[in-house]
Amino acid sequence: xxxxxxxxxxxxxxxxxxxxxxxxxxxxxxxxxxxxxxxxxxxxxxxxxxxxxxxxxxxxxxxxxxxxxxxxxxxxxxxxxxxxxxxxxxxxxxxxxxxxxxxxxxxxxxxxxxxxxxxxxxxxxxxxxxxxxxxxxxxxxxxxxxxxxxxxxxxxxxxxxxxxxxxxxxxxxxxxxxxxxxxxxxxxxxxxxxxxxxxxxxxxxxxxxxxxxxxxxxxxxxxxxxxxxxxxxxxxxxxxxxxxxxxxxxxxxxxxxxxxxxxxxxxxxxxxxxxxxxxxxx
Numbered sequence: 001x002x003x004x005x006x007x008x009x010x011x012x013x014x015x016x017x018x019x020x021x022x023x024x025x026x027x028x029x030x031x032x033x034x035x036x037x038x039x040x041x042x043x044x045x046x047x048x049x050x051x052x053x054x055x056x057x058x059x060x061x062x063x064x065x066x067x068x069x070x071x072x073x074x075x076x077x078x079x080x081x082x083x084x085x086x087x088x089x090x091x092x093x094x095x096x097x098x099x100x101x102x103x104x105x106x107x108x109x110x111x112x113x114x115x116x117x118x119x120x121x122x123x124x125x126x127x128x129x130x131x132x133x134x135x136x137x138x139x140x141x142x143x144x145x146x147x148x149x150x151x152x153x154x155x156x157x158x159x160x161x162x163x164x165x166x167x168x169x170x171x172x173x174x175x176x177x178x179x180x181x182x183x184x185x186x187x188x189x190x191x192x193x194x195x196x197x198x199x200x201x202x203x204x205x206x207x208x209x210x211x212x213x214x215x216x217x218x219x220x221x222x223x224x225x226x227x228x229x230x231x232x233x234x235x236x237x238x239x240x241x242x243x244x245x246x247x248x249x250x251x252x253x254x255x256x257x258x259x260x261x262x263x264x265x266x267x268x269x270x271x272x273x274x275x276x277x278x279x280x281x282x
Contacts, residue, residue: 036258043251060248070253073237080148080223080233081216084155088212091156092163093205097197099164100171117158118165126225129154133226147231154226155216162215163208170204171197210268214261 043061047054064070099111117125133150174197182192220235227236234257241250 039251040255040258043248043255045248045251048247057248060252063249064252064256067249067253069232070234070237070241073232074234076148076231077217077234080151080155081213083148083152084159084216085209085213087152088156088160088163088216089205089209092160092208092212093167093201095160095164096167096171096201096204100168100174114161114164118161122158122219122221123225125158126154126222129157129222130225147228150226150228151223151231151233154222155219158222159212159215162211163205166208166211167201167204170201174200207268210264214264214268217264218257218261 042053044056044058045053046057046059095114099107099114104110129150138150178200179192179196182196183189187195218235220239223233224236224239227233232240234253238250238253238257241247241253
């Protein structure tokens with residue numbers, strides 16, 4: 001008792017009620033996102049040197065949209081992201097079903113090997129992919145979009161495990177009695193997969209596809225090691241522009257990429273949250 005009032009204790013999981021922890025989280029958020037907010041603000045700066053704020057303008061967004069090299073790089077990034085999303089989603093879904101449904105020798109080792117692209121540093125992955133394409137003598141004289149194939153293969157290699165993890169997490173809550181009931185009613189293995197399992201996987205497939213798209217669109221390190229002089233992507237192009245000077249045009253291009261990434265990530269998180277809500281309601 002304190003002054004006639006009962007002391008209310010804070011539970012071990014009620015972290016939001018601890019002032020020091022809220023301040024710590026706020027400090028971390030400021031440390032992480034203040035540079036991004038500054039970049040977005042200075043993309044509207046009416047100053048070529050981009051050091052002191054001189055006024056508001058949209059001229060540098062217009063310059064970025066009229067930059068042919070930047071637009072080509074952006075088109076390459078979108079093309080790579082789309083192909084990567086399609087292939088990685090299909091491959092990740094197949095791997096998720098394999099690990100969820102079947103037992104086979106060395107399954108634990110396979111799961112560990114599949115997770116390697118997630119845990120190893122990207123620079124190691126990039127160097128490994130570069131060495132691989134050099135050793136096999138991968139053709140680089142193909143026309144567009146085939147000349148983007150090394151980057152697409154590299155992106156699929158590191159993004160499909162993310163899709164597999166998301167889809168497998170969704171399948172962990174699947175009631176197998178639904179599939180058995182469908183088979184009892186005469187459905188074939190393929191019909192049960194198409195009409196029962198795939199619709200249940202749909203939220204995980206969408207979230208995984210959006211994750212793969214975001215990872216591919218934002219990637220710089222692996223792309224830097226697997227791209228050629230004629231296959232520049234948007235992040236690599238922005239990096240080449242930054243090497244000369246950080247201008248509002250660079251900030252404008254970076255802001256566009258940030259906005260796209262945030263939108264796609266927000267959609268993925270919304271689908272995941274909605275998916276968890278449906279599972280909890282069920």
